[in-house]
Amino acid sequence: MDRRVTITDVARAAGVATSTVSRAFTNPGRVNQHTRAQVLEVARQLGYTPNAAARALESGRSNTLALLVPDITNPYFAGVIKGAERAAAAADLILVLADTQENAATEEQLVRRLGPSVDGFVLSASRLPDAQLLEAANRHAVALVNRATPGLASVVADFDSGTRQIIDHLVSFGHRSVVFLGGPPESWSGARRWAGLRAAAEDAGVTATRFGPYAPVLAGGAAAADAALAAGATAVVAHNDMLAIGVMQRMAHRGVDVPGDVSVVGFDDIVGAEFCWPPLTTLRERTEAAGAGAVEAVAAQAYAGVVEPSVRVLPTQLMVRASSGPRAG
Amino acid sequence: MDRRVTITDVARAAGVATSTVSRAFTNPGRVNQHTRAQVLEVARQLGYTPNAAARALESGRSNTLALLVPDITNPYFAGVIKGAERAAAAADLILVLADTQENAATEEQLVRRLGPSVDGFVLSASRLPDAQLLEAANRHAVALVNRATPGLASVVADFDSGTRQIIDHLVSFGHRSVVFLGGPPESWSGARRWAGLRAAAEDAGVTATRFGPYAPVLAGGAAAADAALAAGATAVVAHNDMLAIGVMQRMAHRGVDVPGDVSVVGFDDIVGAEFCWPPLTTLRERTEAAGAGAVEAVAAQAYAGVVEPSVRVLPTQLMVRASSGPRAG
């Protein structure tokens, strides 16, 4: 569609060598100000843009980062994607997006396939075992979102504080026991959520029980709700908002009042947590900041030679809405 | 992080010329079967992957497509992204994602910045004027999603049928007039929605009025709802689901019963339309198919030399839920 203008065309038109043109673009200090201005002007007139492939071939760098997410349509990851995209754009980096379909094998394959073309990876909610993560980090710059592996850069939500906020909130409503409706067993953040909940419950002197695993989607709510009701739970905390909303739907269907009979709390604060019925009390994570922070961490490794793996913990905030209330009875 | 294995390494190890290795990979027919098998085996052992940049330099092709969306966090685009990603992966193409922030200037800038590195663009809900779109298509392979411009490939939802379904549905409930709560004036699909609604209303002998524009987000619902109520509307159709849900929130707040007093219908069927309160009657579009179709169209242009701009119209389906009902009074 477009006959490309090369550095040679510019050099010829400006009456200089190609190296001078190259320097005018990438090494402003090492070329005469006047020459530089003239070269840039000629380049502009000709509509010259440096060929990224040629640069990449030379430098081994593509100025491209890849972001892998388990499921693009899960609203939770929309924030991560947005933050990552923004940070990449700010750093003049190109962001490649891929969907792992909640599947470790697909994820591994994508890392292999994309690896040669990108300078680094942001792996969000990775399903890969630690060993494979470390192997990937051996070959590429890597940063994790909501997953921590010793030796790797990561950005995670502060689940310790978050789960404590949840327990405190429920305790303040008089609840003496909570049921955790767990998600996928391989989910690192799921494990952290449960661990935090259990610890906070113990500190507060209330009991915490784990049910599940359930699929962390709307449809998973039916089984989860039924189990919770059968156990006589008065307060349930779901693995994520989609599951929590599914639980509330099932309860409504069964004539159980939320929060009159049972309080429901979620994790994520997805779009929709605000307008589902009743509006969901849930732990908000700073997903955009997480995506942006991970991109920055990868860029630091790939371009600034930073080796020390940074671990950032982002604050969480309990959004108290109408799905939680005083203990029944 | 990784000492790269080049074609030369493979050639040496296999005792053949680099050109033979190259052919073994890209031109299976023009190399001895036995030689080829041996070369591939050696390559595998060495962990060789062709360098994409070098290929791109030679061929001028990056095997990369760019997808531009107005707002990544808008659940509507999640489906488009997913479909595009899937189609790209199936065609062994890399997908670059960028957010235009609902902004024509940003969109134009992204096309310029990404242009040299990608083989084509999928522009979804583009805010660019026709002239700029045509100019972009002059330089790159382009396909549009939910936007049509003469001469360009596009995938659009069947709003003619969709708006007719909406009107028929409301008429069957006895409604004699509908209010359309409009979105951004530059929105092509917004214009199509209104045009379809008006035509269908006329055919059905009911009146249609347009209000707005309103911001197509939850917060836009307050002003939209107030205007509709002031006008005594009994049936409103909102530009999209987010606005529709915002409208219902405002009505609930003002003690107006949906659908008892007012029926509310949206467009998109986003995640959440199903679990908002009341569940929203809305027109479902096949967003994933749209994203996938657009990628296929761009790929056909970029790699198969297809010039005839394909226009695909995807069916829409009215999801009747609880937000619409018999006309009041």
Place this chain on the structure above:
DNA sequence: TTGAAAGCGCTAACAT
């Protein structure tokens, strides 16, 4: 069927 060699566009020594 295979090999030798010439670039693709750019950057980075190395000269001048």
Place this chain on the structure above:
DNA sequence: ATGTTAGCGCTTTCAA
């Protein structure tokens, strides 16, 4: 400060 030149890894004529 600028020009010359040698590749980066790969594909592709052109010969053999």
